[in-house]
Amino acid sequence: MDRTACIDIPALPLQLLLRRRPEWCGRPVAVVAQDKPQSPILWVNERARSASILPGMKYAAGLSLDPDLCAETVGQPEIDTAVLDIHRRLSRYSPVVEPSPDEPGIFWLDASGLGNLYDSLKTWATQLQRDLQAHGLRAVPVVGFSRFGTWAVARTRRRVTVLASNKQERMACNNVQLRRLPIPARVLQQLEHLAVSTIGDLVRLPATGVRDRYGDQVWQIYREARGEIRRPLRGQVLPVPARRRQYLDDAETNQERLLFLIKRLLHNIITELEAQQELVCRLHLVFVLEDGQRVQDTIQPAVPTWCRRTLLDLIRLRLASIPVRSGIVELTMTADSEPVSPRNRDLLERHKQRDQDAAQRAMARVRAEFGAEAVLQPRLRPGHLPEARVTWEPFSELNPPRAQVVQQPSLVRRVLARPQRLQQPPLCAPAAVDERHWPARLGSYLLSGGWWQQLVRREYQFVARSGGGIDWLYFDRVRRRWVRQGRVE
Amino acid sequence: MARPEAVIQQQAAFPSQARATVRLLRAGMPHPQRLSPHAGVPGYLPDAPGQRRWDRQALAGRLCELSSTDGDGLLSGATQLVVDAQAEGEFVAWISAMPDTFFAPDAVESGVDLGALAMVRVDGAQAAGRVADKLLRSGAFGLVIVDLGASAILPTPLQGRLLQLARAHDSALLCLTRKARNHPSLGSMVSLRGQVRCERLGDSRFRVEIEIVKDKQHGPGWVVQREYCGPDGLH
Numbered sequence: 001m002d003r004t005a006c007i008d009i010p011a012l013p014l015q016l017l018l019r020r021r022p023e024w025c026g027r028p029v030a031v032v033a034q035d036k037p038q039s040p041i042l043w044v045n046e047r048a049r050s051a052s053i054l055p056g057m058k059y060a061a062g063l064s065l066d067p068d069l070c071a072e073t074v075g076q077p078e079i080d081t082a083v084l085d086i087h088r089r090l091s092r093y094s095p096v097v098e099p100s101p102d103e104p105g106i107f108w109l110d111a112s113g114l115g116n117l118y119d120s121l122k123t124w125a126t127q128l129q130r131d132l133q134a135h136g137l138r139a140v141p142v143v144g145f146s147r148f149g150t151w152a153v154a155r156t157r158r159r160v161t162v163l164a165s166n167k168q169e170r171m172a173c174n175n176v177q178l179r180r181l182p183i184p185a186r187v188l189q190q191l192e193h194l195a196v197s198t199i200g201d202l203v204r205l206p207a208t209g210v211r212d213r214y215g216d217q218v219w220q221i222y223r224e225a226r227g228e229i230r231r232p233l234r235g236q237v238l239p240v241p242a243r244r245r246q247y248l249d250d251a252e253t254n255q256e257r258l259l260f261l262i263k264r265l266l267h268n269i270i271t272e273l274e275a276q277q278e279l280v281c282r283l284h285l286v287f288v289l290e291d292g293q294r295v296q297d298t299i300q301p302a303v304p305t306w307c308r309r310t311l312l313d314l315i316r317l318r319l320a321s322i323p324v325r326s327g328i329v330e331l332t333m334t335a336d337s338e339p340v341s342p343r344n345r346d347l348l349e350r351h352k353q354r355d356q357d358a359a360q361r362a363m364a365r366v367r368a369e370f371g372a373e374a375v376l377q378p379r380l381r382p383g384h385l386p387e388a389r390v391t392w393e394p395f396s397e398l399n400p401p402r403a404q405v406v407q408q409p410s411l412v413r414r415v416l417a418r419p420q421r422l423q424q425p426p427l428c429a430p431a432a433v434d435e436r437h438w439p440a441r442l443g444s445y446l447l448s449g450g451w452w453q454q455l456v457r458r459e460y461q462f463v464a465r466s467g468g469g470i471d472w473l474y475f476d477r478v479r480r481r482w483v484r485q486g487r488v489e
Numbered sequence: 490m491a492r493p494e495a496v497i498q499q500q501a502a503f504p505s506q507a508r509a510t511v512r513l514l515r516a517g518m519p520h521p522q523r524l525s526p527h528a529g530v531p532g533y534l535p536d537a538p539g540q541r542r543w544d545r546q547a548l549a550g551r552l553c554e555l556s557s558t559d560g561d562g563l564l565s566g567a568t569q570l571v572v573d574a575q576a577e578g579e580f581v582a583w584i585s586a587m588p589d590t591f592f593a594p595d596a597v598e599s600g601v602d603l604g605a606l607a608m609v610r611v612d613g614a615q616a617a618g619r620v621a622d623k624l625l626r627s628g629a630f631g632l633v634i635v636d637l638g639a640s641a642i643l644p645t646p647l648q649g650r651l652l653q654l655a656r657a658h659d660s661a662l663l664c665l666t667r668k669a670r671n672h673p674s675l676g677s678m679v680s681l682r683g684q685v686r687c688e689r690l691g692d693s694r695f696r697v698e699i700e701i702v703k704d705k706q707h708g709p710g711w712v713v714q715r716e717y718c719g720p721d722g723l724h
Binding site for chain 2: 354355356358359361362363365366369370373374375376377378379380386389390392395398399400401402406408409410411412413414415416417418442443444445460462464465468469470486487488489
């Protein structure tokens with residue numbers, strides 16, 4: 001039988017703050033969004049709550065209620081690191097661990113098949129709770145059968161709970177107060193007016209209107225409580241640090257030879273990280289010496305990088321200062337990495353910096369061989385007709401690129417250098433151009449102008465070809481003929 | 490039966506099931522991959538580990554070909570590669586072996602920086618190949634696109650030189666051709682070939698799909714998709 005466990009680490013940011021500041025135990029403590037007097041309070045402990053300091057208040061207001069209030073920020077990187085650390089610990093208790101993407105501090109574990117490892121599920125959950133407690137975190141494990149059921153019950157318990165059957169889980173879940181769930185206060189008030197205060201009361205409501213009246217959040221809870229949505233556990237794979245180890249037959253004392261070995265390990269690690277699109281943030285080096293001594297050190301580049309030269313230089317500088325009394329017999333290199341983002345992409349090593357002058361010289365050679373009319377640069381002009389919107393000027397200079405990545409790019413048309421006159425109207429075209437019902441037509445627009453010089457009146461149409469593709473045509477009303485301007489490619 | 494989105498996410502997590510993914514695509518189900526993803530840019534999906542990418546870095550050092558039966562999707566797919574290369578800070582050259590070429594305002598709408606795009610227009614595939622040779626040899630261009638059209642032939646020795654130059658300078662060389670999926674590629678030196686097509690999803694919504702029919706590094710069968718809007722007037 002599949003068993004699911006939910007581990008609730010309540011108010012994780014607050015617990016992290018108290019772990020960082022043990023001297024604040026016994027005092028009113030709050031987590032604030034920013035280090036400013038007008039910053040809103042995000043989390044409070046019981047001591048602060050008893051002084052009527054509540055989340056949502058400004059820090060200055062809380063301070064006026066209790067001058068002893070202690071507050072600090074807890075940044076997202078710290079929370080992410082803590083979640084990763086907790087995930088690593090919980091991985092020792094179950095192969096499938098899924099952290100909640102919405103609420104840091106909520107983890108679901110697969111508790112099936114643990115009968116051969118632990119006396120009972122209660123023993124398993126208690127050991128898990130003690131492990132987290134030993135690292136300064138208070139957790140509430142609830143073992144049940146469903147993701148929603150265990151999550152809801154965990155919000156009301158303070159001790160390890162093992163639900164024996166589906167029925168027991170359902171009953172416990174139905175008794176959970178709605179104010180324990182992340183439901184907006186306004187919606188809670190509305191539900192309380194209808195005497196709906198528990199999950200059991202909520203599921204008894206008719207489905208019609210729940211979403212419209214109370215919003216998507218309540219609708220989601222409603223459906224999950226009724227068992228209409230059952231999401232399977234999706235364990236997250238922990239990132240494994242890139243590591244290489246080299247054992248040496250003879251103790252090595254020569255720094256140059258050592259660097260050569262390190263270079264090889266570094267190359268392998270960076271190749272692995274490049275394939276994963278991750279950059280090196282830190283390198284941990286561990287040398288085991290002939291006399292058993294272990295020397296550890298960490299190299300950190302200025303920015304996360306793939307640049308082997310940069311990292312090797314840093315290692316060379318550090319090696320010169322590490323006291324090595326006897327030869328090295330074992331060398332381990334571990335890399336801390338982070339995913340590549342456009343901000344931290346290192347262009348220097350990934351592809352060497354392109355030489356703009358070399359590009360100009362290459363274009364000059366092409367011009368010399370093929371003529372000036374072959375080497376061009378497009379320039380946009382204000383105009384309406386397609387031929388008036390672009391000029392092709394002789395190439396002069398190549399500028400450093402400044403491309404913009406757009407959310408939804410446009411299809412690109414191919415424009416015929418010489419628009420092609422159609423001998424007959426396009427297939428499926430109606431007899432009259434004004435005909436509205438034209439199934440193959442995908443759009444149209446009218447261009448008209450030049451009346452002061454030479455009247456131009458074109459009715460552009462995008463027409464789907466029978467064999468596939470979209471033609472870009474226009475009907476020249478002045479000359480009364482169809483012309484293919486190009487294609488949409 | 491699992492919801493299609495859930496099935497596709499599971500499929501996408503295991504590259505060895507690429508064929509099953511293609512079956513899903515042919516059945517008309519959406520695929521989570523996108524052309525040229527950039528982290529943090531709305532509209533892009535981040536790569537899951539193991540997913541193949543169609544961007545300049547994935548094509549660097551290789552001779553690649555992008556084909557289309559009627560040409561639909563060809564310029565749009567290539568333009569995104571130009572945007573991707575320019576976003577990396579690379580210079581891009583576009584060599585056209587025919588007088589017809591892309592409509593520049595549409596390229597600008599897609600994010601191309603025309604001031605950083607070198608354009609060469611010559612007559613014929615062989616001339617285009619010689620231009621590509623010169624530009625790649627400089628080492629200054631991170632992406633060179635050669636628009637060859639239909640029935641294009643590049644001599645094998647020329648292809649070999651171009652491949653060596655692309656490798657030496659970590660440049661991507663992409664040839665655009667107009668041919669059916671079952672027609673052979675330009676030559677054995679082509680390391681990656683994609684067959685592109687475009688389909689209309691709805692009002693001013695189009696999907697360009699590139700199916701990789703030849704990939705010497707990772708094996709064929711993977712697909713990349715991207716949603717586009719139509720140019721002004723196209724619904």
